Amino acid sequence: MIPREFKSGIGSNTPPRAGEEVTVIYDPLLPGEARTTPGSAIRFRPQAFVIAGVLALGLIGFFFLAFMVLVLLVLL
Structure with a gap:
């Protein structure tokens, strides 16, 4: 597994902390177009x-x- 980093247009101003779980959806053929699901990026x-x-x-x-x-x- 190759770690990848990307920016998402949704969520709070504070990014998830290192080690915090988020749900990512992506096409294995286009991993550069990965996105987080809306519910996993919004923090309480x-x-x-x-x-x-x-x-x-x-x-x-x-x-x-x-x-x-x-x-x-x-x-x-």
């Missing part, structure tokens, strides 16, 4: 979910406080 980033959650909660809190201020202004 928990930090992105934490940031999105914090932003969502912040927006919900902001609109709740704005609503409460409006209610208090109408009642007074």
Whole structure:
């Protein structure tokens, strides 16, 4: 088996680590046109979910406080 290196147009900014498994599909007659499958190249980033959650909660809190201020202004 001859090791080959290639670039894929899909996936995250961070390439897979050395030794990390990825699924590669290729035609044995054209190994230079190898590609990784979409599911094997996309890596889970928990930090992105934490940031999105914090932003969502912040927006919900902001609109709740704005609503409460409006209610208090109408009642007074």
